[in-house]
Amino acid sequence: MPASGDEFIVDDDDDLPRAPGRSEARRATDRDSGQNFEVTRTWDLLTEGADGTITGAVEGLLEAGKRKRLLKDTTPLQRGIIRHVILILDMSLSMNEKDLRPTRFMLTLLYTETFIREFFEQNPISQLGIVGTRDGVAIRISDMSGNPNAHLAAIQKIRKEEPKGNPSLENALEMARAALFHAPSHVLWQTRSERQ
Incomplete structure (x- = not known):
């Protein structure tokens, strides 16, 4: 009432x-x-x-x-089957904190490996690239590829590196934008408002 x-x-x-x-x-x-x-x-x-x-x-x-x-209008949204994704990893000094065991950085890499496997299981014909940010710059960890083993090998390679400096999200996003610049239009998601 x-x-x-x-x-x-x-x-x-x-x-x-x-x-x-x-x-x-x-x-x-x-x-x-x-x-x-x-x-x-x-x-x-x-x-x-x-x-x-x-x-x-x-x-x-x-x-x-x-x-x-x-x-109501129930027209389904059109989504691309092929996805191009850039994953940005923080590799700055703050990732050395041990509030998550063993460190934030190592736990992030563990979850990144899990994400890569699941991403390619769910999107077998999609592309993935990985960018890291530390010391105020963006670094390319792995190029845009449809091969999960190449990404997993790149993640294993950066396990040996120590996080350092400050992150630069702006530089990482600029590098991601540059990597996605040549992505074909059929892989871009389209919303209802864009179709009208």
């Missing part, structure tokens, strides 16, 4: 009536049309059923919400 006793609000996300919180109306943005709308229901608009409850009215609102969702 609402705290104020004079109105309730239907939340479109879970289709359950809820009491108004800080505001008296739920405001949301319609993602498809970009228009603002307000959903407000008052107790005056509800009619009691033969049994003296408002269950029928609430069920009607729930059904209306379900119908509305079914009528």
Whole structure:
């Protein structure tokens, strides 16, 4: 039951009536049309059923919400099967911290190896490249390749290196952008707004 006793609000996300919180109306943005709308229901608009409850009215609102969702645009997003991914690793002095055992750096490399294996299991025809950042510069750990063994060998190679200096995310992102510059357009993800 609402705290104020004079109105309730239907939340479109879970289709359950809820009491108004800080505001008296739920405001949301319609993602498809970009228009603002307000959903407000008052107790005056509800009619009691033969049994003296408002269950029928609430069920009607729930059904209306379900119908509305079914009528929404359900065009699936087009995603490329072939993905080009650049993984950026922090190799700065802060990765020597031992708050994660044995060190942040070694644990990161362990998870990177796991990521590489899983990435190529799920995306066998995709490309991956690895960039590291330390001493204020970006270094190329492995070139863009579809061979997981080449990436795993590169990760094994940098295990021997000590993290040092400060990271430079800007330089790492610039190197990643340069590596992806020649990626064909069919591998780029396309959102609904870009298609329209």
